[in-house]
Amino acid sequence: MLHTTVVDTRRLPTADRFDMWLETVSGSSAKLRIRTEHSADFTARAVFTDLGPIRLARHDYPSLTATSPGRPVDRRDRGSYQLGLTVRGGSRCRQEGRDSHFTPGDFTFYDSARPHHLDHHSGAGGHASSVVVIVPHTVVPLPPRRLSTLLAARMPGTEGVGRLLAQFLVEVTDHPEHYHAADASRLGTIGLDLITTLLGRHLVAEEEVPAEVRRRALFSEVQAYVRRHLGDTTLGPQVIADAHHVSLRSLHRLFEAEQTTVAAYVRDLRLQRCRRDLADPALRGRSIGSVAARWGFASPAHFSRVFRAAHDTTPQEWRSRHLDQSRIDKTAASTVKRSPAD
Known part of the structure; x- marks a missing residue:
C-alpha cells in the first residue's frame, strides 16, 4: 500500500x-x-x-x-x-x-x-x-x-x-x-x-512540453480510452487513432515504445477482463458467449480461439477449474471457522 x-x-x-x-x-x-x-x-x-x-x-x-x-x-x-x-x-x-x-x-x-x-x-x-x-x-x-x-x-x-x-x-x-x-x-x-x-x-x-512527457501523457490517455470502450466490438487501431487526433502510424509508434502493439494491448486487456468474469462465482449463470460479448469479442467462436491460443485451454475449462477452486476455498474457510466449536 x-x-x-x-x-x-x-x-x-x-x-x-x-x-x-x-x-x-x-x-x-x-x-x-x-x-x-x-x-x-x-x-x-x-x-x-x-x-x-x-x-x-x-x-x-x-x-x-x-x-x-x-x-x-x-x-x-x-x-x-x-x-x-x-x-x-x-x-x-x-x-x-x-x-x-x-x-x-x-x-x-x-x-x-x-x-x-x-x-x-x-x-x-x-x-x-x-x-x-x-x-x-x-x-x-x-x-x-x-x-x-x-x-x-x-x-x-x-x-x-x-x-x-x-x-x-x-x-x-x-x-x-x-x-x-x-x-x-x-x-x-x-x-x-x-x-x-x-x-x-x-x-x-x-x-514546450518535452517530447517524452507528451508521449507518456498520450499513452496514458489512450489506455484510459481503451478501458472505457473495451466492450465496443469496433474498437481498433484506426478508431483509437481518430479519437486522439493522431495518425495510425503515430499510434503504432507509441505502442512500439511500450514493446507491444495496439491490437495486442486491446486483446490482452479483453482477455484479462474475461478471465476475471469467468472465475467469478457471482457470474456463474452468465454464458461464456455473453462474457465474451461484454468485453468486445465479436463471436463466441472467435473468443474461444483467441482464449485457447493465449492460455492453452478453453474458456469452459478455465471457468470450471477456477469455480471448483473457489468452492474448495470456501469450504475450507467454513471448516476453519467451525472447528473451534467442535
Missing part, C-alpha cells in the same frame, strides 16, 4: 481541533492565515500521499478562507506550485490580479510562494473537498514566465487530459490500498506528466 499520512481533527478534543488543522496546513504549504466560522468545532480530515516528485493532499473541511502573503524562496526551498481539484463544494482563488471561481470538476493553479487568497465553501454534507497536488518549481519542465499567465486560472477537469488527471488524482487518494509502495515513484511520474501536459495545453504551448 502507498504510504499515507492521515490527519483527522475528530480524534482530538473539540477545543484543540482548529489549532491542529492550522499546524497541519502550515506544514504542507505556504504559511496561511485561515478564517472560518467553524473554529469552535473544526471537524476536518487530510490525507497526504508522497509520490516521488509530487505530493498529493486530499482535504475535507468546513467552509474557510485562507490568505498567504507569499514567502521568499532560497536554495533549500525553491517553492512549489499547487494544482487544486475541487471535488465537492465551491472554491475561489485570487493571485496576480486574476480572480476565478470553481465548481466540482474544476482545476486551479497557483504559486504558493506568491501572495494568494483562497475561499472554500461547503458542499453537500456540510464539508468542502479538494485534492491538491504540491509540485516543486524545479520539477515542472515549463518556463516560469509562461506559467505566470495561468495563476488562478480555471481549467476544466471534465474533458481531455484534464478528465484523465482528475480521475487519476481521485482514484489514488481514495484508494491508496490498490497500489504498492514500490509504485509511488512511477505514479508520481505519471501524475507529473499529466499535469505538465494539462498546463502546456492551456498555455497553447504544448511544443
Whole structure:
C-alpha cells in the first residue's frame, strides 16, 4: 500500500481541533492565515500521499478562507506550485490580479510562494473537498514566465487530459490500498506528466512540453480510452487513432515504445477482463458467449480461439477449474471457522 499520512481533527478534543488543522496546513504549504466560522468545532480530515516528485493532499473541511502573503524562496526551498481539484463544494482563488471561481470538476493553479487568497465553501454534507497536488518549481519542465499567465486560472477537469488527471488524482487518494509502495515513484511520474501536459495545453504551448512527457501523457490517455470502450466490438487501431487526433502510424509508434502493439494491448486487456468474469462465482449463470460479448469479442467462436491460443485451454475449462477452486476455498474457510466449536 502507498504510504499515507492521515490527519483527522475528530480524534482530538473539540477545543484543540482548529489549532491542529492550522499546524497541519502550515506544514504542507505556504504559511496561511485561515478564517472560518467553524473554529469552535473544526471537524476536518487530510490525507497526504508522497509520490516521488509530487505530493498529493486530499482535504475535507468546513467552509474557510485562507490568505498567504507569499514567502521568499532560497536554495533549500525553491517553492512549489499547487494544482487544486475541487471535488465537492465551491472554491475561489485570487493571485496576480486574476480572480476565478470553481465548481466540482474544476482545476486551479497557483504559486504558493506568491501572495494568494483562497475561499472554500461547503458542499453537500456540510464539508468542502479538494485534492491538491504540491509540485516543486524545479520539477515542472515549463518556463516560469509562461506559467505566470495561468495563476488562478480555471481549467476544466471534465474533458481531455484534464478528465484523465482528475480521475487519476481521485482514484489514488481514495484508494491508496490498490497500489504498492514500490509504485509511488512511477505514479508520481505519471501524475507529473499529466499535469505538465494539462498546463502546456492551456498555455497553447504544448511544443514546450518535452517530447517524452507528451508521449507518456498520450499513452496514458489512450489506455484510459481503451478501458472505457473495451466492450465496443469496433474498437481498433484506426478508431483509437481518430479519437486522439493522431495518425495510425503515430499510434503504432507509441505502442512500439511500450514493446507491444495496439491490437495486442486491446486483446490482452479483453482477455484479462474475461478471465476475471469467468472465475467469478457471482457470474456463474452468465454464458461464456455473453462474457465474451461484454468485453468486445465479436463471436463466441472467435473468443474461444483467441482464449485457447493465449492460455492453452478453453474458456469452459478455465471457468470450471477456477469455480471448483473457489468452492474448495470456501469450504475450507467454513471448516476453519467451525472447528473451534467442535
